[in-house]
Amino acid sequence: MLYDNHGRIINYLRLAVTDRCNLRCQYCMPEEGIDYVPRSDLLTYEEIERVITLFAQMGIHKIRITGGEPFLRKGLVDCIRRINEIKGVQSIHLTTNGTLIRDIIPSFHSMGVRSVNLSLDSQDPERFKKITRRDDHEKVMESLTLLIEHDIPTKINMVVMNDQNVEDIFPMLELTKHLPVSVRFLEEMPFNGIGKHSEMTLWNHLKILETIREKHPALYPIDNAPNSTSVNYKIPGYEGSFGIIASYSRLFCGTCNRIRLTPTGVLKTCLYDGGVFNIKDLIRNGASNDDLATALLSALGSRAKDGKEAELLRASQFINESMATIGG
Ligand code: SAM
Ligand code: SF4
Numbered sequence: 209m210l211y212d213n214h215g216r217i218i219n220y221l222r223l224a225v226t227d228r229c230n231l232r233c234q235y236c237m238p239e240e241g242i243d244y245v246p247r248s249d250l251l252t253y254e255e256i257e258r259v260i261t262l263f264a265q266m267g268i269h270k271i272r273i274t275g276g277e278p279f280l281r282k283g284l285v286d287c288i289r290r291i292n293e294i295k296g297v298q299s300i301h302l303t304t305n306g307t308l309i310r311d312i313i314p315s316f317h318s319m320g321v322r323s324v325n326l327s328l329d330s331q332d333p334e335r336f337k338k339i340t341r342r343d344d345h346e347k348v349m350e351s352l353t354l355l356i357e358h359d360i361p362t363k364i365n366m367v368v369m370n371d372q373n374v375e376d377i378f379p380m381l382e383l384t385k386h387l388p389v390s391v392r393f394l395e396e397m398p399f400n401g402i403g404k405h406s407e408m409t410l411w412n413h414l415k416i417l418e419t420i421r422e423k424h425p426a427l428y429p430i431d432n433a434p435n436s437t438s439v440n441y442k443i444p445g446y447e448g449s450f451g452i453i454a455s456y457s458r459l460f461c462g463t464c465n466r467i468r469l470t471p472t473g474v475l476k477t478c479l480y481d482g483g484v485f486n487i488k489d490l491i492r493n494g495a496s497n498d499d500l501a502t503a504l505l506s507a508l509g510s511r512a513k514d515g516k517e518a519e520l521l522r523a524s525q526f527i528n529e530s531m532a533t534i535g536g
Contacts, residue, residue: 222535223271224534235396255491257291266504278304289319303365304327306351307347307348364391392451399531403527467504478511479515
């Protein structure tokens with residue numbers, strides 16, 4: 209098993225396979241002027257599979273594929289199938305905007321995909337368009353229907369933003385009335401790619417919960433999965449559940465079991481750190497598996513205790529990354 213210097217078990221890798229996206233969610237990316245990394249700077253599938261094979265031997269058993277929009281990357285389905293064959297990989301999960309998966313959903317079970325996190329910030333097509341700057345609401349709703357039809361455990365991620373989609377909190381909750389989904393309300397984080405952050409914490413976890421409780425006073429807490437980032441609740445009589453993720457307040461760091469690899473191979477031991485080392489550079493400079501393992505162990509040996517400390521220790525205090533380049 210892998211441990212960090214705070215005694216936390218590390219068994220979960222979030223892998224961003226691309227920084228490209230077909231949407232332009234306001235909280236994640238600017239509308240224009242994005243410098244995508246050249247394809248030659250991306251970890252190749254061969255490199256990804258080598259790293260996962262090694263990490264799985266070391267104790268990483270859960271893999272989440274994210275991005276950018278992961279399904280923009282050609283060949284991903286075959287890569288996921290190969291990851292599913294790697295010894296030690298116990299489960300594969302996806303985070304996607306749902307616009308490109310309609311035809312792939314029926315294959316998810318055979319690909320080894322255990323669950324999907326689907327981003328949906330509004331059920332109102334106009335507000336969806338305003339937030340994502342694209343007119344793809346219908347496609348996402350169709351994917352949601354198909355995910356449920358194919359029995360893929362699904363969580364819906366909604367970033368709650370002042371003046372943008374607060375009115376969507378209740379319609380989104382209503383989705384859980386008859387559907388077996390979990391809707392998770394996320395605090396907005398500063399990773400919008402432009403470095404301008406205003407009123408970010410106005411809709412924090414407390415305000416979200418209180419707003420919901422006013423209308424649903426009988427809501428009750430349910431068990432959280434180990435290492436869960438969301439605090440979860442149910443409304444009596446509703447089939448699904450909802451969760452609140454204090455992603456900006458960072459209340460879940462004490463049980464954090466994850467590391468991240470960005471599309472270019474930067475290993476992060478915390479969402480808020482500036483990156484610890486670049487595994488692609490090591491590989492392309494001829495590193496052996498022992499060298500890669502040593503680099504990972506050393507990174508975990510000096511891991512920040514939480515996201516606040518990681519942010520303080522960043523080389524640059526100015527956060528202007530896009531979540532798409534980190535892997536949300
Ligand atoms: N494109 C895919 C998607 O949207 O699901 C995967 C990548 S996206 C970066 C992963 C998750 O990060 C999404 O659920 C998105 O809502 C969330 N996210 C992106 N930027 C964020 C921000 N600034 N604050 C909070 N969550 C954010
Ligand atoms: Fe694209 Fe996901 Fe970022 Fe939206 S949140 S711009 S869908 S990467």
